[in-house]
Amino acid sequence: xxxxxxxxxxxxxxxxxxxxxxxxxxQVYRLPLTAWLSIIHRMTGVLLVLGMIAFTTALxxxxxxxxxxxxxxxxxxxxxxxxxxxxxxxxxxxxxAHGLRHLIWDTGRGFNLKNARLxxxxxxxxxxxxxxxxxxxxxx
Amino acid sequence: MxxxxxxxxxxLGASRKGLHHWWMQRITAVALxxxxxxxxxxxxxxxxVQYETLVLWTSDPLHGVLLIxxxxxxxxxxxxGLQTILEDYVHTEWLRISxxxxxxxxxxxxxxxxxxxxxxxxxxx
Numbered sequence: 610x611x612x613x614x615x616x617x618x619x620x621x622x623x624x625x626x627x628x629x630x631x632x633x634x635x636q637v638y639r640l641p642l643t644a645w646l647s648i649i650h651r652m653t654g655v656l657l658v659l660g661m662i663a664f665t666t667a668l669x670x671x672x673x674x675x676x677x678x679x680x681x682x683x684x685x686x687x688x689x690x691x692x693x694x695x696x697x698x699x700x701x702x703x704x705x706a707h708g709l710r711h712l713i714w715d716t717g718r719g720f721n722l723k724n725a726r727l728x729x730x731x732x733x734x735x736x737x738x739x740x741x742x743x744x745x746x747x748x749x
Numbered sequence: 750m751x752x753x754x755x756x757x758x759x760x761l762g763a764s765r766k767g768l769h770h771w772w773m774q775r776i777t778a779v780a781l782x783x784x785x786x787x788x789x790x791x792x793x794x795x796x797x798v799q800y801e802t803l804v805l806w807t808s809d810p811l812h813g814v815l816l817i818x819x820x821x822x823x824x825x826x827x828x829x830g831l832q833t834i835l836e837d838y839v840h841t842e843w844l845r846i847s848x849x850x851x852x853x854x855x856x857x858x859x860x861x862x863x864x865x866x867x868x869x870x871x872x873x874x
Contacts, residue, residue: 651834654827654830654831654834655831655834657827658827658830658831658856661823661824661827661859662859664863665859665862665863665866668862668863668866668867668870669862669863669866671800671803671804671807671866671870672865672866672867672869672870673866673869675800678800679800682800685796685797698789701785701789705782705785705786708778708781708782709782711778712775712778712779712782715775739786743789743790743793744793746790746793746794747793747794747796
């Protein structure tokens, strides 16, 4: 009986440190869509900063080096360009739509579960529609 | 959230600028809603035009003013956003403070370069 109790005591010690029970972490907790959209908002924000750097580069070339503009304009004929531009546009509209939701939240509205889920679907739908209409305008 | 609870933020934070940061992020966001939508739709229309048309479009006073307004709001918004991310994820104090300073200075430099370019196009054409 004594030996068993010693074994039980050892069981809770790994590498001379006691193993304490841990509360559930992010990896075992299924995040709701609202939480995912919040994380994505930060990621798209960083992506948009990269877009701003590209935009400023284009403006600098347009203003200071008309001959080099040819190189930038040739990028639009590149077959891989839509593969980068389309997700970028979707990221922009997602950030835009989620930003609009934050402004709605700032008025104190839309915090209950039902409205939060409604806004989740709404902002994704808005982002899809605006990306599609942007692409339509571009191809016209 | 009541307005009185917002005002309490005023005295919080290392630089006591918590409310100003929050407020400016919202003001720039409100400005960027129409400005960024206008810009991306304009760029979508301008995607296949020649150099001369693009320069002419940019040198139009209305486009130039809206473009500079967009650039000011977007870079200010980016400065506040990146600072928030660095504050949240960089835990070493000296690294956090120096990365915030570097990110703000780089974005400020990009803003000045962008406005300079728009003005140069506007006044030379």
